[in-house]
Amino acid sequence: MLTSFGRAFRTPELRNKILFTLAIMALFRLGSHIPTPGISFDLVKKCQEAATGSGSLLGLANLFSGGALLQLSIFALGIMPYITASIIVQLLTVVIPRFEQLKKEGQSGQAKMTQYTRYLTIALALLQSSTLITAARNPSSILGGSPATCSTIMPDDSIPTILIMIITLTAATGLIMWLGEQVTERGIGNGMSLLILTAVAASVPQSIWAIRDQGWGKFLIVVVMGLAITTAVVFVENSQRRIPVQYAKRMIGRRSYGGTTTYIPLKVNMANVIPIIFATSLLSLPMLVAQFQGSSTNPPKWVEIINTYFARGDHPLYMAVYTVLIVFFTFFYVSITYQPDEVADNLKQAGSFIPGVRAGSSTAKYLSYVLNRITTVGAIYIAVLALIPLIALALVNANQNFPFGGASILILVGVGLETVKQVDSKLQQHNYEGFLR
Amino acid sequence: MADNDAATSTAVAGERERRGFFGRILLFVRQVIDEMRKVVYPTRDELTSFTIAVLVFLAVIMAYVNGLDWMFTRAVSWVFGSG
Numbered sequence: 001m002l003t004s005f006g007r008a009f010r011t012p013e014l015r016n017k018i019l020f021t022l023a024i025m026a027l028f029r030l031g032s033h034i035p036t037p038g039i040s041f042d043l044v045k046k047c048q049e050a051a052t053g054s055g056s057l058l059g060l061a062n063l064f065s066g067g068a069l070l071q072l073s074i075f076a077l078g079i080m081p082y083i084t085a086s087i088i089v090q091l092l093t094v095v096i097p098r099f100e101q102l103k104k105e106g107q108s109g110q111a112k113m114t115q116y117t118r119y120l121t122i123a124l125a126l127l128q129s130s131t132l133i134t135a136a137r138n139p140s141s142i143l144g145g146s147p148a149t150c151s152t153i154m155p156d157d158s159i160p161t162i163l164i165m166i167i168t169l170t171a172a173t174g175l176i177m178w179l180g181e182q183v184t185e186r187g188i189g190n191g192m193s194l195l196i197l198t199a200v201a202a203s204v205p206q207s208i209w210a211i212r213d214q215g216w217g218k219f220l221i222v223v224v225m226g227l228a229i230t231t232a233v234v235f236v237e238n239s240q241r242r243i244p245v246q247y248a249k250r251m252i253g254r255r256s257y258g259g260t261t262t263y264i265p266l267k268v269n270m271a272n273v274i275p276i277i278f279a280t281s282l283l284s285l286p287m288l289v290a291q292f293q294g295s296s297t298n299p300p301k302w303v304e305i306i307n308t309y310f311a312r313g314d315h316p317l318y319m320a321v322y323t324v325l326i327v328f329f330t331f332f333y334v335s336i337t338y339q340p341d342e343v344a345d346n347l348k349q350a351g352s353f354i355p356g357v358r359a360g361s362s363t364a365k366y367l368s369y370v371l372n373r374i375t376t377v378g379a380i381y382i383a384v385l386a387l388i389p390l391i392a393l394a395l396v397n398a399n400q401n402f403p404f405g406g407a408s409i410l411i412l413v414g415v416g417l418e419t420v421k422q423v424d425s426k427l428q429q430h431n432y433e434g435f436l437r
Numbered sequence: 438m439a440d441n442d443a444a445t446s447t448a449v450a451g452e453r454e455r456r457g458f459f460g461r462i463l464l465f466v467r468q469v470i471d472e473m474r475k476v477v478y479p480t481r482d483e484l485t486s487f488t489i490a491v492l493v494f495l496a497v498i499m500a501y502v503n504g505l506d507w508m509f510t511r512a513v514s515w516v517f518g519s520g
Contacts, residue, residue, distance in 0.1 A: 025502065202503065235478070235484060373469045374472055413495070
């Protein structure tokens, strides 16, 4: 496995893909540092220094943007609008008949849905950037610190400047979306997950290192927990239910073909980290909205509710909602991506069958029977896995240094495993080709 | 292929009718356990090699991203900063 990493760089096709992905990641990080026009870099820095100790209030959203949000850089919104948009579009496929029809259309319908996702991303980006810029006129509300030390970060807050800022942030979000799609298309792994990985990877080492200040014991506990979670994730990802498939024997001329047995692999957790990413980003939305409201002296009731229950990752109510969302998204995502009817059709056309099950609708029924029962375990497992770090971090009291550590560890490991697996399979594919020619 | 009892999936509907609410949940749990027994789990070797690969990958990515960050922070404050 490890030697294959070295080999990965020696096969030109794979090397290009890896280098391309790394270059996109570098661009993504670069954009997270360039300040938005109209924002004074020096003033933001001064505000951040003044605010140390009070902690970042926008926690999760900031984490997902890799620290860009609180620097008010051009990539401040990060990949979040894109994720939100794709969640919404996927949800709509169940609700709106037109979307459902598009999904059934196959290739062309898929293209249409991608288009809708992009439009929605831009709309969301416009909304979020306007909120962010409006809130940034009173910077102490989002950066923390007192209004005295941090009164303004915009030297010029006339309407044209603000419009330029909003347009810049929206355009930059469009650019991030494009970068993500480029990675999916020409690089390695899923672009969206890989950009989140980049953002999370930028802030996690510091957070882990900061725990050391509370003593080496706690630091060790967090590291051991990370290792345990990694092993657990690998274990679940590699467990699969194999459904035997028998190919019918056919005589063509004097030779017989087929008659072999294979299996359909059904992974216990087919949805991978997607439910976690969806659940965490969905839960961070109300927080984001509430945060921009929170600066007012007399906030509305719902802002108070969100601030008490959802601003931290260790409140029981937050955990409960989080668990329910993860379980829901697991089933939802599996039902969207895996169609038993289609698989049954394919089997029938290939002249193969599951021993003991009739072809056609009984096969589809059997597949969804197995799938539902396996996914039940997969969903519960992922939810428990997501809760362990939350609880453990709260127990060792490392929460203020490592907010939402659970989600970040799981995203790191999940996306990491997915990418490693893809590199591995690409490598095998390549070697087989080399073998045959 | 004893592992593919088609009878279970066809008999499910009939059996479900006869049971109450909790009986149905119990049946479902039993079926889940039944299916989980047939799951193929990774071997110890697979588990360790994949875990190590993921850890190495993450270490490399974190080093890369943080190296970039260090560079970009310097570059940006050199370009945009005043002091």
